[in-house]
Amino acid sequence: EAQVTQNPRYLITVTGKKLTVTCSQNMNHEYMSWYRQDPGLGLRQIYYSMNVEVTDKGDVPEGYKVSRKEKRNFPLILESPSPNQTSLYFCASSFSGTSGRAHTQYFGPGTRLTVL
Amino acid sequence: AQSVTQLDSQVPVFEEAPVELRCNYSSSVSVYLFWYVQYPNQGLQLLLKYLSGSTLVKGINGFEAEFNKSQTSFHLRKPSVHISDTAEYFCAVSEATQGGSEKLVFGKGTKLTVNP
Numbered sequence: 001e002a003q004v005t006q007n008p009r010y011l012i013t014v015t016g017k018k019l020t021v022t023c024s025q026n027m028n029h030e031y032m033s034w035y036r037q038d039p040g041l042g043l044r045q046i047y048y049s050m051n052v053e054v055t056d057k058g059d060v061p062e063g064y065k066v067s068r069k070e071k072r073n074f075p076l077i078l079e080s081p082s083p084n085q086t087s088l089y090f091c092a093s094s095f096s097g098t099s100g101r102a103h104t105q106y107f108g109p110g111t112r113l114t115v116l
Numbered sequence: 117a118q119s120v121t122q123l124d125s126q127v128p129v130f131e132e133a134p135v136e137l138r139c140n141y142s143s144s145v146s147v148y149l150f151w152y153v154q155y156p157n158q159g160l161q162l163l164l165k166y167l168s169g170s171t172l173v174k175g176i177n178g179f180e181a182e183f184n185k186s187q188t189s190f191h192l193r194k195p196s197v198h199i200s201d202t203a204e205y206f207c208a209v210s211e212a213t214q215g216g217s218e219k220l221v222f223g224k225g226t227k228l229t230v231n232p
Binding site: 004031058094 | 158
């Protein structure tokens, strides 16, 4: 089954304790992205990756890091989480526009993070 | 840069009534347009998209949307809603340029509540 998976689904942590949220897709997509969803603000892009070893900042990158060592995985790293990073996080993937294929992003189920 | 405005944050309707969820966008380049749905405690699922061609787009679950370039709108409609349509709906745009960014810019969402 074609899907985007995220782990963990729920996480409660404390300020300053480094954490990683994993994202994996099995559709051979070039493009992957992380969003955060906050009430009344919709989804905002944190980081994205056009392909392996190619990453760039989105609209709200402060406090986050990413890496893309393999095509299928795109982990989100919070080196020193703070309470303002409490949010619902979504990973998404799609084929790249340069491939000329359909522009549909597929979303993971979300990770609800609480930073105390 | 693109932006998306969803004019209603909440829309309550009765079962079997018609519904329209409004979306307006702003962009200096041509765009692709999307509607995503988020059911409670789930990720985002694509309802429909406009890439080119016919301005009336049909999606899943009986939804349709009409692209109006002159009014920069992409309103979502359903002639008769069900209780199961209760969800949050997001309008999104991306650049429609060759090799353009896959980045999705989202509106803030409209919560549709269908009452019996």
